[in-house]
Amino acid sequence: MDHNMDRRRFLRDAAAWSLSFSLILHWPFPFRIDHAEAVGRPTPPFQTRVGIGKGANYPQLVRRVIALIGGMEAFVRPGMRVVIKPNISFDRPPEMGATTHPMVVRTLAEMAVEAGADQVTIFDRTCNEARRCYHTSGILPAIEAMNSSTIRCEYIDGRKFVQVDIPEGRSLKNWTIYRDALEADCYINVPVAKQHGLAGLSLGLKNNMGVLGGNRGRLHRKLDQNLADLATIIRPTLTVIDATRMLLRNGPQGGRLEDVLINNTVIASADPLAADACATELFGQSPDQVGATVSAAAMNLGTLQMDRISRIEWP
């Protein structure tokens, strides 16, 4: 055998190596899994019951409010994969009111497990650096402290965004959406109630943006209609609005305690628009002042008329 490298052998080897490397790194043939099943999830019938509670003990408050609308068992059945989607968008501590309170998130996760959930996943696609947001918001430390194998607070994994068509969309026809949010058996949306320059208020519909990929700033061009279109695809089983602290000015980031009102309120409903409508009133605004909610109501995605919402209050 001749072990010397002649020209022919060199060319052959070089071609074989570079072909195999480039195939590994840039696999050109799509044999993508079908993600149609991710989209066609049945949606629960809309109820118009809204639970509203007040109290300084947040775990107790959350439990009471969920009990008002039938308890966690009405939403989470044994064996379900549950996604809890809080607002972790900014690098602000809980007292600044820019993110969902960690005790609210933690209590919901506990309740989901108590109701028999197999797995509870908590995530948000943040605006500021993800690790800073997860830590500073107190949500990651609160979940890690539970040391539970069923409850996980995870960073977004860029590989999990899938292109989704929005057939009912009037302005937004398709977008990339996080797979875990689409595939969850029970999706619990947990926004924090706060002021937002363009949207007016950032509530449940706005919080849905946290499961989107891509350049989300582009959605601002027709934000109200885009959020409504999105709501045709992302349909929370349960919406829990954290109004324990309300950021009234300089939102959605805030950063000054003067702008935060401590209101110790939690709102929960299976109807995302009814929950948003009740939260709007906490700001002294009328539900028809928030464009996104109005657009979504025009698409029959929930109830906005206050006379059709039964408010169940505690205490």
Next chain:
Amino acid sequence: MAMRKTPPPTFWRRLSQVLFLVLFLVLFVQTDYQGKDELSGAINLLFRIDPLIGLSVSLTARSFVVLIAPSMFLLLSCFLAGRWFCGWACPMGTLLDASNPLVGSRKDNIPRPISKIRHGLLVIIFVGALFGLPLVGYFDPFAILVRGLTMSIYPAFSMAVEQLFTLTYQHGPPWLNFATEPLYRILRDHILPFEQKIFTLALPAAIILLTVFLMELFQRRFFCRNICPLGALLGMAARLAPWRIRNRQPGCRACGGCSEICRTGAIDDLGRVSNERCILCLDCLQQCPNHHFDFGRAKRASAAASEGLSRRALIGTIAAGIAVPFLFAVRPLRRHPEARLLRPPGARPEGEFLGRCVRCGECMQVCIGNALHPTFAEAGVEGMFTPRLIPRIGYCEYQCTLCGQVCPTGAIERLPASKKQKVVIGRAFIDRNRCLPYAKGIPCIVCEEHCPTPQKAIRFRSEKIENEQGTVIEVKQPYVIDSLCIGCGICENKCPLPGKSAILVTSAGESRHTSFGLNESSYIDPEYH
């Protein structure tokens, strides 16, 4: 059964090299946000024990820089035991040694004067430091290594691994993912960077580092023997070291093997050891068939003549070191800095910043927004590889202070978050010809949404304007409040326009150069912030 042999002396040297290399790599990967505002342990330790950087930065600063005091201990140890660091600890040396088997045998016919380059560089670096021409970062081995790893090798490695596991995740069968996903999770949690980074000078940084390795083709430890100014400095200290490798039979000439195997060419044809070149690798101890070599206290200075520059070359080098900085000083960029050259928060005034910065790229490694990038020629050629903020690629995170924490020489000052949030690194300007609410009558204000200053340096007014369809609509139009803007660049970063942003940050008003300020009085007004 054979008796258990005591390990050969080179075993301990190799073990030490491996341990230091592992420590180096662990510190390198750790140079990242660790879940707390304060870092515990970063790669800057390496630079703080580097006496070349210690001395040149102190010469630049005209005072002893306390941050790099530990480097004096290393220098002192070389006065006692020679260049042990080069042979036993230096990560660059270890990697060069490790690459040796890949290179194979080569003829060593490098002309002798080449090895004087290192002395020339050492003199130029120190004289340049004194007269305002910072050069140390381009030749210091740690700077070359950390920079190459940070800007090119580590990001490229991460990219390759990510793509491989993206492939298995998206296209692989479940049984494959059962094996690959746990492996990926381990890599992601412990080795890979949190986010894929990109760097403007990825290629130049890689080429410089690879050149050091390619030079191994000519000679073993070519860089260490001929170029490394740190090695030259430690070698000068080693001239006086009492503990050294001794040849008990100088002039033995039995085989000449010692002179051939020595990886730094420290042993001449007569078997005499030059302590200035010897890095205590102990190969001669192990391989001399007659066991002539040992390590111990030398009774008097070695017979081998000390090396260095001739008097003529020394004076010439010093003269050049004094003259060249003035050539650099007569370019306009000293008076009219590049408007888009944003320096990290806490950076000292430009001249001092350039002098102190060792171009190691640690600030860029630690920057969680991938906002800091190596400068090319925007700060002059001598500013190459210094950090600059490029907002369109990444913005400065409002509460983050990591770059100031890792800077080994204090070129970027370490500031508490409350102070850092008041440092103005530039100001944002809106380009109304591109900004959607102004130019097209389309709602947007993403910049306002993301502005992190608590009172919002970007606000908006509602205006009724006619859009492209001819309908009059009310849109919110953003504007910048100069006295509140700190130039973090998040607005430019998040501006959803494709390509160029409609809001741009320039260095105007940066607080380290108050003379370039816009409204000098307003941004130091304590009423704001």
